Amino acid sequence: MAVALLAPALSPTVGGAIVDHSSWRWVFFASLPLSLLAALLSWCWINAERSAPPPRPDLRGLLLVTASLGCLLLGMSLYGSGYPAHQAAPGLVAGLLLAECYRRHCRACARPIVELRLLKNPRLGLSVAIYHAIPGVFTGVNLLSLFFLQESLHLSAQHSGMFMLLYAAGALLAMLACGRLYNRLGAAQLFAIALVLHSAGIASLYGVDSLTDLPLISLAYLLMGLGGGAGANTAQTTALLDFDGADTHKASVIWNINRQMAFSLGAALLLMLYNLLLGYRGVTGAYHLSLLLAAAAGLLPLLTLNRLPPPEASHAQLDR
Known part of the structure; x- marks a missing residue:
């Protein structure tokens, strides 16, 4: 996971420099050589394995899952872009209905996706x-x-992106620490520390309203990095502990889909919330209130940490 920090740490700064000194289109052109290099290395290094023919894929489930997520994201994006409720609500309703259809399909399907x-x-x-x-x-x-x-503090794209370097530094330190402390403290304590640090960083941004607050922004990104690194690393370590055999593959599918879904939903939800608040408050007020609500939402999993087995307990068994 430490290697995965390179992209979010460097790309905002590099991308910001490209936007500031050239056209935003070059952000996409610049990624093309790296994409082609990754494809070439995959072709050269990954050997095809011969195995038994895989079972028939759950195409109906795949369509339901993708359609549900697409409709939910579309509905939130429309709300966030200022579209009236009668245009945005159908996407949200359709997404929820399709999610319920998949839940029923999952119960009846022998091999759901x-x-x-x-x-x-x-x-x-x-x-x-x-x-x-x-x-x-x-x-x-x-x-x-x-x-x-x-838009409000008039920082350049490059300077705005450089705060992610602090986030990445904090995340790297937290990941290294979690690797040493996981067996000693257990997942519950590490999750609690991560949630508090991360929400404290978000709440710190509430005090930002001018360029004189750059030290506070730096502190906020460092705290969010510490909390983000600890939370993501501990979640990655904990998620699949109780599974073996075929269930490991099925659980990893859930885990990998959820990782990508979390990024999309988080962005759509926060922008929707901000644009809704913008109608009642000014730009700065809507920004500050959105951050406070995000910080509060980030603490909600604290209420469920008691569900985790104690560190010395054996891995939980699933109901078959």
């Missing part, structure tokens, strides 16, 4: 929630902050 019953496992279920509360919420907070720093 996403095995929802595995979420009953305390470690996986809580790790999924943590990923929404920390990396998911941070994605929305960071996107909102970048707009505020550039």
Whole structure:
């Protein structure tokens, strides 16, 4: 996971420099050589394995899951862009209805693409929630902050992106510490520390309203990095502990889908919230209130930490 920090640490600064000194289109052109290099290395290094033919994929489930997520994101994006309720609400309603259709399909299907019953496992279920509360919420907070720093405080795109270097430094320190402390403290204590640090960083941004607050912004990103690194690392370590055999593969599908979904939902939800508040408050007021609500939402998993088995307990068993 430390290697995965390179992109979020460097890309905002590099991308900001490209936008400031050239066209925003070059942000996409610049990623093309790296994408082609990754494809070439994959072709050269990954060997094809011969195995038994895989079972028939759950195409109906795949369509229901993707359509549900797409409709939910579309509905929130329309709300966030100022569209009237009668245009945005159908997307949200359709997303919820499709999600319910998938839940029923999952119960009747022998091999569903996403095995929802595995979420009953305390470690996986809580790790999924943590990923929404920390990396998911941070994605929305960071996107909102970048707009505020550039549009209201008139920072350049490059300077705005450089705060992610502090986030990455804090996250790296937290990941290294969690690797040493996981077996000693246990997941519950590390989750609690991560949630508090991350929400404290978000709440710190409440005091930002001018360029004189740059030290406070730096502190906020460092705290969010510490909390984000600790939370993501602990969740990654904890999520699949209780699974073996075929269930490991099924649980990893849930985990990987959830990681990507958390980023999208966090960004859409925070921007929707901000734009709704913008109608009642000014730009700065809507920004500050959105951050306070995000910080509060990020603490919600604290209420469920008692569901985790104690560190010395054996891995929980799923109900078959």
